[in-house]
Amino acid sequence: xxxxxxxxxxxxxxxxxxxxxxxxxxxxxxxxxxxxxxxxxxxxxxxxxxxxxxxxxxxxxxxxxxxxxxxxxxxxxxxxxxxxxxxxxxxxxxxxxxxxxxxxxxxxxxxxxxxxxxxxxxxxxxxxxxxxxxxxxxxxxxxxxxxxxxxxxxxxxxxxxxxxxxxxxxxxxxxxxxxxxxxxxxxxxxxxxxxxxxxxxxxxxxxxxxxxxxxxxxxxxxxxxxxxxxxxxxxxxxxxxxxxxxxxxxxxxxxxxxxxxxxxxxxxxxxxxxxxxxxxxxxxxxxxxxxxxxxxxxxxxxxxxxxxxxxxxxxxxxxxxxxxxxxxxxxxxxxxxxxxxxxxxxxxxxxxxxxxxxxxxxxxxxxxxxxxxxxxxxxxxxxxxxxxxxxxxxxxxxxxxxxxxxxxxxxxxxxxxxxxxxxxxxxxxxxxxxxxxxxxxxxxxxxxxxxxxxxxxxxxxxxxxxxxxxxxx
Amino acid sequence: xxxxxxxxxxxxxxxxxxxxxxxxxxxxxxxxxxxxxxxxxxxxxxxxxxxxxxxxxxxxxxxxxxxxxxxxxxxxxxxxxxxxxxxxxxxxxxxxxxxxxxxxxxxxxxxxxxxxxxxxxxxxxxxxxxxxxxxxxxxxxxxxxxxxxxxxxxxxxxxxxxxxxxxxxxxxxxxxxxxxxxxxxxxxxxxxxxxxxxxxxxxxxxxxxxxxxxxxxxxxxxxxxxxxxxxxxxxxxxxxxxxxxxxxxxxxxxxxxxxxxxxxxxxxxxxxxxxxxxxxxxxxxxxxxxxxxxxxxxxxxxxxxxxxxxxxxxxxxxxxxxxxxxxxxxxxxxxxxxxxxxxxxxxxxxxxxxxxxxxxxxxxxxxxxxxxxxxxxxxxxxxxxxxxxxxxxxxxxxxxxxxxxxxxxxxxxxxxxxxxxxxxxxxxxxxxxxxxxxxxxxxxxxxxxxxxxxxxxxxxxxxxxxxxxxxxx
Numbered sequence: 037x038x039x040x041x042x043x044x045x046x047x048x049x050x051x052x053x054x055x056x057x058x059x060x061x062x063x064x065x066x067x068x069x070x071x072x073x074x075x076x077x078x079x080x081x082x083x084x085x086x087x088x089x090x091x092x093x094x095x096x097x098x099x100x101x102x103x104x105x106x107x108x109x110x111x112x113x114x115x116x117x118x119x120x121x122x123x124x125x126x127x128x129x130x131x132x133x134x135x136x137x138x139x140x141x142x143x144x145x146x147x148x149x150x151x152x153x154x155x156x157x158x159x160x161x162x163x164x165x166x167x168x169x170x171x172x173x174x175x176x177x178x179x180x181x182x183x184x185x186x187x188x189x190x191x192x193x194x195x196x197x198x199x200x201x202x203x204x205x206x207x208x209x210x211x212x213x214x215x216x217x218x219x220x221x222x223x224x225x226x227x228x229x230x231x232x233x234x235x236x237x238x239x240x241x242x243x244x245x246x247x248x249x250x251x252x253x254x255x256x257x258x259x260x261x262x263x264x265x266x267x268x269x270x271x272x273x274x275x276x277x278x279x280x281x282x283x284x285x286x287x288x289x290x291x292x293x294x295x296x297x298x299x300x301x302x303x304x305x306x307x308x309x310x311x312x313x314x315x316x317x318x319x320x321x322x323x324x325x326x327x328x329x330x331x332x333x334x335x336x337x338x339x340x341x342x343x344x345x346x347x348x349x350x351x352x353x354x355x356x357x358x359x360x361x362x363x364x365x366x367x368x369x370x371x372x373x374x375x376x377x378x379x380x381x382x383x384x385x386x387x388x389x390x391x392x393x394x395x396x397x398x399x400x401x402x403x404x405x406x407x408x409x410x411x412x413x414x415x416x417x418x419x420x421x422x423x424x425x426x427x428x429x430x431x432x433x434x435x436x437x438x439x440x441x442x443x444x445x446x447x448x449x450x451x452x453x454x455x456x457x458x459x460x461x462x463x464x465x466x467x468x469x470x471x472x473x474x475x476x477x478x479x480x481x482x483x484x485x486x487x488x489x490x491x492x493x494x495x496x497x498x499x500x501x502x503x504x505x506x507x508x509x
Numbered sequence: 510x511x512x513x514x515x516x517x518x519x520x521x522x523x524x525x526x527x528x529x530x531x532x533x534x535x536x537x538x539x540x541x542x543x544x545x546x547x548x549x550x551x552x553x554x555x556x557x558x559x560x561x562x563x564x565x566x567x568x569x570x571x572x573x574x575x576x577x578x579x580x581x582x583x584x585x586x587x588x589x590x591x592x593x594x595x596x597x598x599x600x601x602x603x604x605x606x607x608x609x610x611x612x613x614x615x616x617x618x619x620x621x622x623x624x625x626x627x628x629x630x631x632x633x634x635x636x637x638x639x640x641x642x643x644x645x646x647x648x649x650x651x652x653x654x655x656x657x658x659x660x661x662x663x664x665x666x667x668x669x670x671x672x673x674x675x676x677x678x679x680x681x682x683x684x685x686x687x688x689x690x691x692x693x694x695x696x697x698x699x700x701x702x703x704x705x706x707x708x709x710x711x712x713x714x715x716x717x718x719x720x721x722x723x724x725x726x727x728x729x730x731x732x733x734x735x736x737x738x739x740x741x742x743x744x745x746x747x748x749x750x751x752x753x754x755x756x757x758x759x760x761x762x763x764x765x766x767x768x769x770x771x772x773x774x775x776x777x778x779x780x781x782x783x784x785x786x787x788x789x790x791x792x793x794x795x796x797x798x799x800x801x802x803x804x805x806x807x808x809x810x811x812x813x814x815x816x817x818x819x820x821x822x823x824x825x826x827x828x829x830x831x832x833x834x835x836x837x838x839x840x841x842x843x844x845x846x847x848x849x850x851x852x853x854x855x856x857x858x859x860x861x862x863x864x865x866x867x868x869x870x871x872x873x874x875x876x877x878x879x880x881x882x883x884x885x886x887x888x889x890x891x892x893x894x895x896x897x898x899x900x901x902x903x904x905x906x907x908x909x910x911x912x913x914x915x916x917x918x919x920x921x922x923x924x925x926x927x928x929x930x931x932x933x934x935x936x937x938x939x940x941x942x943x944x945x946x947x948x949x950x951x952x953x954x955x956x957x958x959x960x961x962x963x964x965x966x967x968x969x970x971x972x973x974x975x976x977x978x979x980x981x982x
Contacts, residue, residue: 214800313658327658362564467844
């Protein structure tokens with residue numbers, strides 16, 4: 037059980053949703069997978085899951101994944117077992133079936149290879165009862181989708197060697213997972229017991245006609261579910277504002293075993309909580325679901341109010357203060373500064389505000405015309421750090437029928453220092469054809485007074501410059 | 510109860526965590542708040558919450574919030590009640606206290622003003638028992654932090670006018686919340702009953718020494734909690750891969766009332782689920798918490814493996830294929846194309862890969878030196894759309910002791926078309942002083958052969974160009 041060599045091939049018993057998820061996680065982490073599944077459709081189903089997983093992983097991380105491993109479906113248990121450096125069983129939840137096939141697999145497995153069961157509820161002490169070397173069996177219980185959710189509950193039975201649990205945990209960690217080693221075996225382990233408690237209560241609410249299934253889903257995902265994604269119930273209760281105390285029939289056990297939650301002070305924990313909630317809500321907005329859908333509606337109403345107000349904004353001979361905000365911690369790169377693409381994101385918002393001002397707003401875009409950025413020249417003059425407030429200004433350098441030439445500056449709010457400049461050429465486009473065309477009269481009516489007002493401004497010295505290493509270029 | 514006019518001022522009874530959260534949400538949405546709280550520290554506490562909320566909201570949305578309203582703390586219930594166009598009570602969860610103060614407030618309130626209670630567990634039929642106009646009382650139960658979580662449970666009592674519930678829901682929606690109208694009153698409404706079921710089971714697990722509080726939190730947040738943020742238990746069970754079926758003692762009620770979950774086909778629901786999980790995990794990575802901490806560790810291992818491999822990469826007279834990926838749906842802007850800042854994000858990753866190749870990797874940065882981008886010139890040649898695969902190339906145009914001049918191209922994978930170019934000047938910097946300095950010998954040893962190899966490549970025609978509207982610039 038000690039060591040057991042490098043794991044290059046995973047043997048899988050069962051290629052259903054969970055087994056296919058294991059195959060995907062293993063193959064995309066460079067392992068080969070041999071999957072035993074008698075279903076003639078298994079290869080097609082597994083290919084589809086691996087395809088989903090490849091898409092998801094390429095979006096999840098920009099870190100360089102190893103070259104994908106190979107995979108094949110076999111019909112004989114022994115074929116998967118012989119090839120395996122690690123064995124994972126994901127058969128239907130029938131104890132007799134699992135015990136029989138685990139024993140059959142074991143006879144073909146090499147010495148020292150760990151065999152893990154994906155069971156969500158069966159006890160490892162029972163599952164290992166038919167094995168010749170029961171010390172090699174552990175439960176490694178994952179969650180769907182296996183290729184994305186980090187949790188895997190690792191639990192040994194009465195006969196399990198602690199080294200087998202360690203080896204399984206190390207293997208799972210190498211696949212990017214978070215192994216949770218259970219201190220004792222119990223029906224349903226931990227997460228499923230908690231999920232079932234929630235599920236039971238939900239069914240009671242439905243039976244009593246208090247709520248429908250969709251209402252229950254909404255009660256979770258617009259509220260406490262957003263916190264559960266990164267704080268469990270105990271960390272949440274630290275900041276619950278008396279919610280837990282308010283609630284009625286909660287049991288009152290001594291809380292001496294509840295003291296191992298991370299020891300952050302409340303103010304830090306609040307900031308961390310808010311930062312996570314902000315990011316999660318923004319993600320859900322991009323996916324137009326749950327709390328993100330509510331956010332999108334709210335923002336649409338705010339933008340509409342602004343567009344109505346913008347028409348009345350005066351056009352003075354001063355750069356437009358087009359956008360202001362604060363540098364997010366997540367925008368900081370490995371150098372400790374604002375990462376370069378975020379500069380352009382800020383300038384994008386500022387130029388969008390200028391475009392809304394001249395009438396090229398989202399309603400104009402919806403009617404089929406828009407300004408696209410044709411070129412951008414960014415210059416970085418000073419670093420910006422986390423939590424610094426900023427504002428961005430826009431100066432119109434010139435315009436013709438189809439183009440607007442602008443000069444933007446990013447200012448540190450504290451001292452007004454220019455930290456970056458952004459020169460851009462915007463091109464007016466007919467979205468249907470994708471070709472440049474003259475801006476419509478309604479936008480010219482907004483643009484021309486702005487061009488006239490800004491003609492009085494001094495031209496920035498660095499405008500129109502090229503990037504050059506030396507005289508030769 | 511019909512209409513009641515525009516709501517400009519919210520009256521608040523109680524300025525604890527929940528009351529202060531209401532104040533923050535209201536004030537930052539342009540309303541004035543008058544908060545009754547006898548605590549001499551109330552104003553300080555509320556100011557801190559509003560400050561947190563301002564930071565969170567400025568990060569949550571770039572949409573233009575209205576100018577913030579004013580707020581003040583008063584000691585007399587009547588002062589808050591007289592000013593209120595909408596009344597929200599967030600007192601401690603003592604029925605007698607609430608009934609008495611609600612009645613006291615009502616005597617000073619104008620006709621038609623709705624009074625909502627933030628109670629998490631008391632029934633509105635009881636709370637309205639002391640009112641002269643009980644039809645105006647509703648429960649509006651929010652979740653902490655009130656300024657970020659969208660859910661508010663709206664529940665009338667036996668005497669409540671349905672118009673009061675509608676008016677409260679409309680008011681909350683205007684504040685960016687998601688009102689959930691309850692079909693009947695019940696102890697603990699919906700979300701708290703579900704939270705308590707989870708909480709009770711968690712306490713059983715602790716009592717039985719199955720898990721510690723931190724382990725329970727981990728079992729939630731590394732696993733099912735990630736799904737609960739956007740799918741409730743019912744939507745989850747649709748894709749659970751038999752998890753629910755596997756699990757042991759779930760009750761077996763008829764599911765005729767469980768059919769109102771959204772009717773997406775499974776493949777679409779899977780893609781949506783994966784897309785949300787990817788975004789949530791990335792958010793948690795930026796905050797180094799839970800599933801995001803696991804992801805960060807995993808990525809660090811992958812980058813280390815690549816850095817070791819990169820040293821052996823050959824340096825041929827061809828642009829480096831530095832980075833490849835796929836356009837995310839969330840990267841698409843209102844024009845339906847890849848949003849401009851994402852171009853620079855992609856080019857950033859490509860130039861980082863080039864820097865890692867020459868030895869200026871994260872370990873080099875950790876030792877105190879780095880290349881910063883001094884200037885960037887982006888040119889957009891064709892649009893990129895959601896889900897398109899791409900790759901980015903890097904060509905080194907030249908270098909001196911302190912600078913590297915590069916030319917990058919973004920290619921559509923399908924046809925190899927160049928969709929954007931990015932010319933950049935990178936400056937070698939001593940991070941301690943923030944000043945340019947010559948690159949260290951170890952990096953020169955990686956850079957010089959690359960410069961020599963790329964010297965044989967044709968110089969891109971558009972390199973060294975400036976942005977110009979016309980001859981004059």
